Amino acid sequence: MNFRDTLKVNGKGHLEIGGADTVELAEKFGTPLYVLDEQYIRDMCSVYRDTIRQDYDGNGIVLYASKALSCLAMYKIAESENIGVDVVSGGELFTALRAGFPAEKIYMHGNNKLPQELEFALDHNVGTIVVDAYSEIDLLDGLCAQKNKVQNILIRINPGVEAHTHRFIQTAKTDSKFGFSVADGAAMKITEYALSKKNLKLEGYHCHIGSQIFEMQSFVLAVDKMLAFMAAVKENLHFEASVLNLGGGYGIWYTDEDPQLKTEDYAGYLKTVIAELKQKSQEYGLKRPYLVIEPGRSIVGEAGITLYTVGTVKDIPGIKKYVAVDGGMFDNPRYALYQAKYTAILANRANEKATETVSVAGKCCESGDIVCANVSLPQAHSGDILAVLSTGAYNYSMASNYNRNLIPPIVLVKDGKGEYIVKPQTYEDLVRNDVIPERLK
Numbered sequence: 001m002n003f004r005d006t007l008k009v010n011g012k013g014h015l016e017i018g019g020a021d022t023v024e025l026a027e028k029f030g031t032p033l034y035v036l037d038e039q040y041i042r043d044m045c046s047v048y049r050d051t052i053r054q055d056y057d058g059n060g061i062v063l064y065a066s067k068a069l070s071c072l073a074m075y076k077i078a079e080s081e082n083i084g085v086d087v088v089s090g091g092e093l094f095t096a097l098r099a100g101f102p103a104e105k106i107y108m109h110g111n112n113k114l115p116q117e118l119e120f121a122l123d124h125n126v127g128t129i130v131v132d133a134y135s136e137i138d139l140l141d142g143l144c145a146q147k148n149k150v151q152n153i154l155i156r157i158n159p160g161v162e163a164h165t166h167r168f169i170q171t172a173k174t175d176s177k178f179g180f181s182v183a184d185g186a187a188m189k190i191t192e193y194a195l196s197k198k199n200l201k202l203e204g205y206h207c208h209i210g211s212q213i214f215e216m217q218s219f220v221l222a223v224d225k226m227l228a229f230m231a232a233v234k235e236n237l238h239f240e241a242s243v244l245n246l247g248g249g250y251g252i253w254y255t256d257e258d259p260q261l262k263t264e265d266y267a268g269y270l271k272t273v274i275a276e277l278k279q280k281s282q283e284y285g286l287k288r289p290y291l292v293i294e295p296g297r298s299i300v301g302e303a304g305i306t307l308y309t310v311g312t313v314k315d316i317p318g319i320k321k322y323v324a325v326d327g328g329m330f331d332n333p334r335y336a337l338y339q340a341k342y343t344a345i346l347a348n349r350a351n352e353k354a355t356e357t358v359s360v361a362g363k364c365c366e367s368g369d370i371v372c373a374n375v376s377l378p379q380a381h382s383g384d385i386l387a388v389l390s391t392g393a394y395n396y397s398m399a400s401n402y403n404r405n406l407i408p409p410i411v412l413v414k415d416g417k418g419e420y421i422v423k424p425q426t427y428e429d430l431v432r433n434d435v436i437p438e439r440l441k
């Protein structure tokens, strides 16, 4: 197992994150606990931002895809790193605005934005809305007319490249709830339609080809397909797009099946994309579009770990050993959803060699409530602190109160010190919105 710069083992044999002893964090803040290393997040924001600055004359913007982890402090970090954000719901938008995030640097996504979400976005002057349906275009244009506004939009395109982890496929027509397909002409038609709307200003296109992608060729292919499409639009409709948003999707390390990338590798990814973009723009005689990228997982994923306390241990000889922790699918549903793989270590005995393979189980009343399966650990005992690595993205943001468990707080570590950025929930929070009708009293 390799550790990224953010993680190391200290002289006491304890795991450290961002210079903070995780056993001390667990003692001070309790478990289960999400912990994030601020420096890691900032390093990832700056590597993308600086690569666009250096390799593309600053003609673009990095958006933090805040679905990965949305809370006030994350928008504050994004703002101070001088990047934008993408939001996918009224709730994420509300959080960004409450954090004081500049509205013009917010891009709003969603395949089924609600009328009230669009209105909320318009009332707060959100910079760009990425449209994904004819009905949305009609609704948005109508709302803009009422409010006497013109809204910048991008259209979500399905370029026919689908990529996941180490593989990608090219499909003529992808079965996806997202985007208009280039292959069947839908993308061209919606462009013509959007251009006919007086209160919408079509700036360009968006695509997102998948997540947890390591195969650079898939991003390069997406650039090729998008530029070819933009050239066809120019020829057919005499409209030249000025913005190209290529979405997110860069992969991160979860287990040793994944490559362990350094910040400069992410710069390398982006440089390759930019080089292709420059070349294809020239080949097609297009102006270089303003480049937008939307990394989420790669900004915050490896910056985070989750700390748990080990409770019961159940050994079924010859079958399996379950190490149960005080968390579960309510703080990390990714194994239950799609058998996501993770690496776990005993944070209080981080130097000890792994001697067995176990499944880390949660405390929910579901057999499928597994945090991670088949992980190698030293023999774990009740009271040990177990750390699951690379949990910064799509954990807190996917958490629930299932079984009325409390969503863990988040502690942000900077210069070896941790402080809350999300406070612990209380049982009172759980019943705050419950109502007993008169007839049940």
Ligand SMILES: Cc1ncc(COP(=O)(O)O)c(C=O)c1O
Residues within 6 Å of the ligand: 065, 068, 086, 109, 208, 210, 211, 212, 247, 248, 249, 250, 294, 295, 296, 297, 298, 393
């Ligand atoms: C439209 C869009 N942009 C950006 C992202 C972020 O992707 P990732 O976290 O893999 O970088 C996603 C993830 O689903 C997405 O749907």
